[in-house]
Amino acid sequence: MRALGTTCLVGLLGLVACGTSTPPARHTQRLTIAWIPKALNNPVFELGRAGALERAAELTAAGPVEVEVLVYGSVAADAAEQARVVEDVIARGVDAIAISCNDPTACLDPINSAVQAGTPVMTWDSDSPDSKRFTYLGVDNYRGGQMAAELLLQAIGPKGQVVLLTGVPGAYNLEQRIQGFTDAMAAYSDIEIVDTVACNDDINLGVQVVEEMMQSRPELDGWFFVGMWPLFAERGSMPLWEAAAREERVRTVAFDTLPVELDYLKDGYLSGLIGQKYWGWGYDSVQIIYDHVLGGKTFPPFTDSGMDIVTAANVDTMIEAWKTNDFSQPLPDPFPTP
Amino acid sequence: MRAFSASHSKPSWPGVWQAVVRRQEFGIAVILLALTIILSLQTSTFLTGTNLFNVMRASSWIAIAAFGEAIVIIAGGIDLSVGSVMALAGLVSALTLLAGWGAPSAICAGLAAGVAVGFINGVFVSRGKLPSFIVTLGTLSAARGLAFGLTGGEPVRNLPNSFVHLGQYNLPLGNWEVPLPAIAMLVFAGLTALLLSRTVLGGHIYALGSDETAVWLAGINVERLKITVYTLSGVLAAAGGILMTARLGVAAPTAAVGYELDIIAAAMVGGVSWLGGKGTVWGALLGAMTMQVLRNGLVLLGFPTYWQATAIGVIIIAAIALDRWRSGHS
Numbered sequence: 071m072r073a074l075g076t077t078c079l080v081g082l083l084g085l086v087a088c089g090t091s092t093p094p095a096r097h098t099q100r101l102t103i104a105w106i107p108k109a110l111n112n113p114v115f116e117l118g119r120a121g122a123l124e125r126a127a128e129l130t131a132a133g134p135v136e137v138e139v140l141v142y143g144s145v146a147a148d149a150a151e152q153a154r155v156v157e158d159v160i161a162r163g164v165d166a167i168a169i170s171c172n173d174p175t176a177c178l179d180p181i182n183s184a185v186q187a188g189t190p191v192m193t194w195d196s197d198s199p200d201s202k203r204f205t206y207l208g209v210d211n212y213r214g215g216q217m218a219a220e221l222l223l224q225a226i227g228p229k230g231q232v233v234l235l236t237g238v239p240g241a242y243n244l245e246q247r248i249q250g251f252t253d254a255m256a257a258y259s260d261i262e263i264v265d266t267v268a269c270n271d272d273i274n275l276g277v278q279v280v281e282e283m284m285q286s287r288p289e290l291d292g293w294f295f296v297g298m299w300p301l302f303a304e305r306g307s308m309p310l311w312e313a314a315a316r317e318e319r320v321r322t323v324a325f326d327t328l329p330v331e332l333d334y335l336k337d338g339y340l341s342g343l344i345g346q347k348y349w350g351w352g353y354d355s356v357q358i359i360y361d362h363v364l365g366g367k368t369f370p371p372f373t374d375s376g377m378d379i380v381t382a383a384n385v386d387t388m389i390e391a392w393k394t395n396d397f398s399q400p401l402p403d404p405f406p407t408p
Numbered sequence: 409m410r411a412f413s414a415s416h417s418k419p420s421w422p423g424v425w426q427a428v429v430r431r432q433e434f435g436i437a438v439i440l441l442a443l444t445i446i447l448s449l450q451t452s453t454f455l456t457g458t459n460l461f462n463v464m465r466a467s468s469w470i471a472i473a474a475f476g477e478a479i480v481i482i483a484g485g486i487d488l489s490v491g492s493v494m495a496l497a498g499l500v501s502a503l504t505l506l507a508g509w510g511a512p513s514a515i516c517a518g519l520a521a522g523v524a525v526g527f528i529n530g531v532f533v534s535r536g537k538l539p540s541f542i543v544t545l546g547t548l549s550a551a552r553g554l555a556f557g558l559t560g561g562e563p564v565r566n567l568p569n570s571f572v573h574l575g576q577y578n579l580p581l582g583n584w585e586v587p588l589p590a591i592a593m594l595v596f597a598g599l600t601a602l603l604l605s606r607t608v609l610g611g612h613i614y615a616l617g618s619d620e621t622a623v624w625l626a627g628i629n630v631e632r633l634k635i636t637v638y639t640l641s642g643v644l645a646a647a648g649g650i651l652m653t654a655r656l657g658v659a660a661p662t663a664a665v666g667y668e669l670d671i672i673a674a675a676m677v678g679g680v681s682w683l684g685g686k687g688t689v690w691g692a693l694l695g696a697m698t699m700q701v702l703r704n705g706l707v708l709l710g711f712p713t714y715w716q717a718t719a720i721g722v723i724i725i726a727a728i729a730l731d732r733w734r735s736g737h738s
Contacts, residue, residue, distance in 0.1 A: 110713060142713050150652055150663065154466040158707035161459035162451070175565045175658035179576050238662060240563035268561050270662050 097136035103359050104140050104159045105352060106169040108196060108241070109147040112271055113302055114326060114348060115170070118194075122168075122352030129360055139356060140164065147238050147271040149176035156180035160187055166363050168355040170195035174242040177201060192358060192369075194351045196243040204362060205369035207355055209377045211243045214344045215250025215296075217379060218323045221342030222292050224405075225321035229260035230291030233283055237271035237297045247296050247325060264290075269299055276300035277307050284310035284320075295324035301331050315339040327380050329392050335385050342404070345378030345388070349397050379404040433691040435730045436678050439723070440698045447705045454708055457584050463697065463704050464590035465655070469494065469648035470667065471593050471696035474674040475600040476644030478692040481675055482604070483637045484617035484684035485533060485540035489525060491667035492551035493642055494649030495660070497521045499555050501571070501650050502564040502659035511571040518650045519643055525551050526642020530635030540638075548668065555661035563660035567653075575654030589651050593693070596647065601689040613637060617684025645671075673720075674699055677727040681735075698723065 105122045107115035119141055126137040142159055144151030149172040157180055159167060167184055171177040171193060181191045181201040190204055197206040222232065234251065236244050248266065255261045267283055269276035276299035284290065293311075295301065300308060301324065314320040316338065324331060327345030334340045347354070354375065361367040380388050381404040391397050428434060447454035454460075473490045480487045501518030509517065525547055532543040574592075578585035604610035612633055615623045624630050653659045678695025680687030702723055706716050 140710060142707055145713075145717055146665075148663075148665070149656055149658070149660065153656060154462075154703070155707065155713075157462040157466065158459075158704050161453050161456065161462055161704070162708045162710075163453055173563060173656070173658055173660065175563075176656040178657060179655070239561045240565075240658070240660060270665075 097130070098134055100136045100138060101166070101360065101363060102138045102140065102164045103356060104142055104164045104167045104169075105355065106152070106155060106159070106167065107141070107143050108152070108170045108172050108238075109271060110143045110145050112147070112299075114298065114328060115351070117328075117348040118351035118353075118355075120352065121349040121354075122356050125353045125356040129356070135360075135364060137356065137360065139352075144172075147172050147241075149173040153177065153180045156184060160184050160189060164189060166359040167191045168359060169193055170351070171198045171242065172196070172238060173240055174198040174200065190359070190363060192355060192362075194355050195346070196241050198242065199371075205358065205371060205373045207351070207358060207373045207375055208243065209344075209346050209375055210372075211246035212250040214325065214377055215247035215252075216254040217250075217377070218247065218294055218325070218342070218344055219251045219254035221323045221344075221379070221381070222294060222321065223255075223258065223261075225323070225341035226292045228258045231262050231264050231287070231289060232292040232294065233264055233287070233290060234266040235276065235280060235293065235295045235297075235300070236266060236268045237276075237299060239268045241271075244296050251294055251296075271297070271299060273299050273302045277303050280311050281308055284308075284314060290314075290320050293320060293322040293324075295322060298324050298326040298328065298331055301334060312339065327378055327388055329389065332380065332385055332389050332392070335380065335382065336389070341381070343378075343380040345380055347375040347378075347397065349395075350375050381405065433679050433688060433694055435734055436691060436694045436698060436727055439727055439730075440694055440701065443698065443701050443705060447701070447708065451705075451708045454705065459704065459708070461578070461585065461587050461590060463700050464593065465587040466704075467696045467700035468587075468589035468593035469652040469655075470670055470674055470700070471693050472596045472648035472651065473645040473667070473671045474678070474692040474696050475596055475689050476641035477671050478675045478678070478680045478687055478689055479600070479604065479613060479644075480540070480637055480641045481672075481680045481682070482617045482684060482687050483613045483634070484620060485634070485637070486544065486672070487529065487638065487641045487645075488541065488544040488668050488672075489529060489547040489551055490641065490645040490671050491664040492548045492555065493522050493525050493645040494652060494664040494667060495662070496525065496551045496555045497646030497649040498653030498659040498663060499558055499564060499661060502567055502653060503558065505567050505571055506564060511568070511574070514571065515650055519646045522642040522644075522646020522649075523639055524642070526639035526645075527635060529642065530638035533638060534631040534634035552661070552665075559661060561661060563658050563662075565658045567657055567659070572654055572657045575651055575656070589655060592647075592651060596644065597689055597693050600644070604689060609633075609636065614685055617686070619685075670699065673724050677724055679731055681731075695727070698727070 122139045126139040129137040142155050144155060152172050153176055167189060177198040178201050181198055181203055184191050185202040192205050193203045194207040234248060267279040269279050280300050321341045323342040324340055325344045327343045331343055335343055378401055383406050384402040384404050387401055477487055477490055497518040500521040501514045504514040504517040529544055529547055532538050533540045574588055577588050579588060612628055616633055674696035675692045678691030680691060699720055702720055703716055706719060
């Protein structure tokens with residue numbers, strides 16, 4: 071008992087020793103920011119995380135304030151777990167929170183509690199619009215959905231059967247995209263949205279539901295992937311969809327412009343992509359919080375991060391941007407006049 | 409049967425100490441105490457009222473479901489459907505609220521959903537003579553599917569404040585603001601502990617887990633007993649799910665996915681034996697709180713979140729190994 075107990079305690083102390091730190095002497099002040107994505111298992115947030123840490127390092131090097139970014143989140147996209155993480159972060163004490171909400175209602179009480187406790191909160195990617203967050207940084211998801219409809223119409227024409235793939239049902243950003251898409255398609259009576267399937271932001275489940283749909287509806291004309299989950303799986307994981315896409319029996323537009331999707335687009339599997347500013351989710355969030363907390367700058371409720379439209383016409387520029395990690399240059403026109 | 413101190417000898421300190429140490433929950437209590445001490449020393453925020461009450465609130469729905477799970481495991485079975493029941497009950501309550509029912513009626517509706525699933529579990533295990541693992545694995549999927557079917561996958565929001573308050577309101581008690589879910593957790597713990605330790609039913613439940621044949625030979629209706637046990641688990645899981653839904657203000661068919669693992673872990677870390685016949689509700693409570701304290705501690709310490717799941721797994725194995733070691737030496 072004693073040996074086991076001692077080992078456990080030593081082990082725990084070892085864990086504990088790794089966790090804490092004190093600010094270096096050069097800086098007089100420390101700004102601690104909690105950056106909370108929807109989940110830790112979604113690769114789309116990786117770039118944002120890197121961006122947040124990069125901006126924090128830049129600001130620390132340039133000024134008198136040490137900017138520290140802590141990345142917390144639930145492993146999978148779980149609203150209850152995310153609410154708990156926010157509570158823990160408030161208890162820990164941070165200077166500001168930047169969060170992408172799994173569910174706008176579930177985030178309401180945690181965000182408002184944080185703001186009430188004196189911790190400013192901003193949202194990015196997925197908003198909780200009724201909360202007391204001081205701004206939302208992201209794309210106009212409704213407009214993005216409309217753009218996706220436009221891209222799909224260009225690919226399949228004004229007639230056909232279309233299916234939507236979404237992630238966690240009810241996530242605000244996804245719902246906005248679906249609404250924009252559906253509203254835009256309403257004007258075309260020969261376009262029929264036959265189904266919406268969900269994959270809970272899980273890559274594996276996304277692959278599964280897409281293949282099941284391809285199996286049960288061979289006459290399908292178009293897909294709108296409201297997020298890119300199944301495309302994270304490698305080639306060969308969705309044989310029915312891939313074959314149909316290659317043979318141009320089904321055309322797909324998707325959200326997000328990560329490198330794996332750009333490759334799919336270049337190889338002809340996708341007709342168009344709506345891109346967000348993944349780097350900016352982290353990089354710009356840190357900057358916004360820095361300006362708001364230390365500079366007292368106010369922001370409008372919606373800070374438009376801007377959207378990228380990628381088609382075969384400008385996909386090469388986008389691929390180049392990923393290689394150099396420089397997303398500051400504007401993209402060429404996605405619909406060049408011939 | 410669980411350990412108890414001899415009732416006829418004069419109380420002496422070594423005797424009292426022996427009795428305490430021999431209790432099932434001693435191991436997990438030690439671990440929880442160690443975690444508390446370490447976190448209090450290493451952070452200035454762990455031992456604050458706000459944080460501790462947060463931890464209690466966050467563990468409350470897992471804990472309440474773990475009380476029900478403890479009952480089932482003590483009785484010699486297992487209930488894998490608890491996560492799905494949590495989601496289903498929350499959803500049923502939310503739908504009835506939107507249909508205009510008052511909060512108390514909506515809560516009863518949600519609890520009834522838990523009773524229904526638990527009853528089905530009990531019938532298949534007892535009359536159908538099917539292994540509880542398989543039956544509850546089936547109802548795990550069926551209840552989850554029903555939750556999806558009820559709303560087409562969409563979450564249900566715009567719940568009235570009278571309901572949401574149950575999960576979000578803090579009761580002012582003296583200097584403290586105690587979250588209602590924490591109070592509910594303690595009330596349920598007390599009631600379930602009373603059921604198990606002071607009622608005839610409780611005695612039968614322990615006996616069932618120890619030796620089912622002996623219970624049957626004693627003339628007790630084993631089928632009815634099993635149905636009762638699984639129904640209790642269903643209703644407690646439902647209570648946890650309703651509380652969680654109130655806290656979040658939204659009911660989703662995707663809620664509580666995978667929670668059955670945490671719930672079972674909480675019970676077993678708390679000393680409820682896999683073999684049946686041993687364990688207490690207080691152990692399950694300590695188990696649920698220990699896991700939550702660990703999660704909370706990792707955030708407070710600034711530990712990379714990726715390692716949380718690993719750390720929790722290590723604690724689970726350590727706690728159960730400790731328990732095995734102690735029961736081997738008692």
